[in-house]
Amino acid sequence: MKIMEYMKERFQNLEFIPSIYNQWGIGIHFCLGENIYQLKEKEELNLKRFQVVYEQITIIFNELFEQNDDIFLVTNMYKHKKEKCIRKLKVYQPFLKCKNQKCKNHLNQILVKTYPYPFEINKAEEYEMQQFSLLCKPRDLRVTELLKAASNEDFPLKPKFGGYSTDYPDVFFVNITKDNIFFIYDDRGCEVIALDFKRIRHLYEKYHDWVEEYKCM
Template identity: 80%
Template sequence: MNLMGYMEERFPRLELIPSIYNQWSIGIHFYLGGGDIYQLKENEELNLKRFRFVYEQISTIFNQLFEQNDDIFLVTNMYKHKTNDKFIKKLKVYQPFLKCKNYLNQIQVKTYSYPFEIDEAEEYEMQQFSLLCKPRDLHVTELLKAASNEDFPLKPRFGGYSIDYPDVFFVNITKDIIFFIYDDRGCEVIALDFKRIRPLYEKYHNWVEEYKYI
């Protein structure tokens, strides 16, 4: 099974780009970090207490949604200039976070138009990488941290960006759930059936920004 075939069958017309919550009728939007814990202290130093709390939140959400033996697609969007690759770094999403490097040979890639409305958008493109694997094949904790560290000089971090930080999606094809961390401020979960994510909503209701279901 490839990513495109799965998405067309289970999540038709959904684009794997930020704001998947706004594209789908069943989902939960979580806010991260707590309402009174800010990224910076009064002296402008990073507030590591906040980031530790964020890491704990996203790990908790992930572990509620994914079991170690689930089949998942690890999907990465890299946004780049079509012709000028001077500032593109090596994509550091898969190699640092895969336990078995043999999986690197199984990564698939497809190129799309740049999905956001900006001036001169036609000069850019999106490369979407996907790998069929299981959570047990990944260094999940570090991967989740890197996804949330987008706007701050914290490690681990993803590489490969020339104009935007890569976006990473966890597509659980065993449970038909998609999980996306957009940065340290929040994350989104969508599903085919709200029953799959209801326990998460009920248990961590205090983290919920908004939710919707059919």
């Protein structure tokens, strides 16, 4: 199955661009970091905040995904049209657990499609979005590193996503076993959408203090 086939069947008309929460009628928008500021005095990074963020997104991920679920890992990379194609190895290879031939097989299964640049900027027509997708399972991925990289967008922290040239990549976790989608937009927050609110109600009830807003149709 390809990602767009799945989306047309289950999440029709949804686009993989921020914000998925605003595009869908069922979802939860979480605020991360518990109001701890990112910087200390003298502009030093407040690592306590980021540790809290990492813990929160790991908890949410583990509530949504089991190791044997079938998922799509979808990554948007943004580039100038004149620049060379972004190598998928830099997008995915550091975050795959597998080694040797198995890893090569996964990399060979990554699909890519090019779309118009989705954001409003000057000369937007000179840019484009390359969207990569890989059908895999959470057990195939270095999930902890992936989650951290997604939240480290605006700060000099590792791990970071590689291969980008214009904007930091956007990464979406699409659970096709449970029909939900998880997106971390940066250290400030993340979004979860689902076909049925019953599938994510437990998140709202258990982590209500983290909820910025929610929609349940």
